[in-house]
Amino acid sequence: MLNTSATRALIKLELTRSLRNKKFLFFSVLYPSFIYLIFSSSAGSGEKVDETGLTVATYLMVSMASFGALTAVLMGNSERIAKERENGWVRQLRLTPLPGRGYVLAKTASAAVVSLPSIIVVFVVAAVFKDVRLDTWQWLALTGVIWAGSLVFAALGVAIGYVASGDAVRPITMIVYFGLSILGGLWMPSTTFPRILQDIAKWLPTHAYAALGRAIEQSEAPHTTDIAVLAVYFVLFAGGAAWLYRKDTLKA
């Protein structure tokens, strides 16, 4: 059973702390928009991405919004959890009535609050500077899908936070973060990759994640394969995180 008021108090403080951390805010909220402007400016305004029928600006908007959400939830969870496991804050919290899951929940919830503006800022920049136009339902659905999909990576962040520690957590997070972002086609369309990388990319969660948003831009229903891929990864990451969490609790 979750002790909700206790969890809420922790979420509130986690949020205060996130919003105070300028570096974290820069990388999760502003950085994706910068990259978006740089990448989309290198293409002509009417240029389309093969096979999708979407302009480069529209195509990249979903990629970078997904990238921003990924940054917020993955970075927010993995490094902090690893650090707080190490400095003993997790132990101190276990001496309070807060259930252990409340800690993970608070971390994920506060990361999710930061990921929402990182999605919206990319949308606003795309609409204002790159004249991306979509129907109202598409904007709303995009926000909802990208936000909800980021939970997959929040779970991955928790898992990394419990498996890595000390100096290892940052490199591991970075490798996973850039690996998933680039190979999954968030930075450039995976259609530009060599064949072998394209085959790998197809099965990455980030690829499926961006594909959900792209389907909405194309006014289509998201593909079942993408939903299935994300669902499998979510079960994998969340299950792994739960298992690692329990292992850590027994050891601590």
Next chain:
Amino acid sequence: MTTTAAPATTTPVVGFDQVTKTYGSVRAVDGLSLRLYPGETVALLGPNGAGKSTTLDLLLGLKHPDSGTVGVFGTSPREAIVAGRVGAMLQSGGLMDEVTVAELVKLACSLHPKPYKAADVLARAGITQIADRKVNKLSGGQAQRVRFALATAGDSDLIVLDEPTTGMDVSARQAFWATMREQADQGRTVLFATHYLEEADAIADRVLVLHRGRLLADGTAAEIKARAGARRISFDLEGSIEEAALRDLPFLTSFDVSGQTVRIQSSDADATVHALYGLGVYPRNLEVAGLGLEQAFVAITEAEEAKQSC
């Protein structure tokens, strides 16, 4: 072994029953049984590796015993914590960083089922002046006070403190124990582990000596000192010292000569001093004193070591 008398009907605050905890081949806690009763202030003493931290971890439900049972207020440690009956500060307990002291204490209050007002908690821990400071910018002693504030954020019945005054200077330590006494005077049970034996001597009304995971002594500080059974005798001698004759003095438990000063310990100081005069020497600056808790502690643990090595 002396145990503090308590009515049989009282539910012990803490009950360890034949508790064993092993890491690999090391028995950190070895068949430990003990009871703490309401209102006691208890010091947990032991050399490094005696099992103090493991004992506290077991008591707080951070670790689970391999065998035996641990009860807190008649329930499991976790249940007692969820009910808000236990406040604890661990050496290994960290703090959330990048937040202010006040924010962290406020969080601790929100997490406690029977919270005090954050302002009161800050004042009692003596950290009102540093309330706006970031937690990661504190000195060691200040961080200890913040940990103490977290442990006393609510109306808990048992307070557990692991080496609470580490990193504090003497005046901070005195202030800390004054605060701690207030907690005890309100009828709380306080259990603290410490390296500073004078703290145990001055503050605890019961001392537990832990050695190799077992309870070696359990009683008041005075009883522990008596149990060590020895008194210190020191005196100066002029001229050459006949060591062999001095070593043959009756009831000696330790012997040390440095320069003209002889320091010995005896299990029967009266007989030893009498025999000393019988040697025909003229001891000057003769002092006979009881052992401090520290020496008693060393004597008890050394005796145990000797027993185990034979």
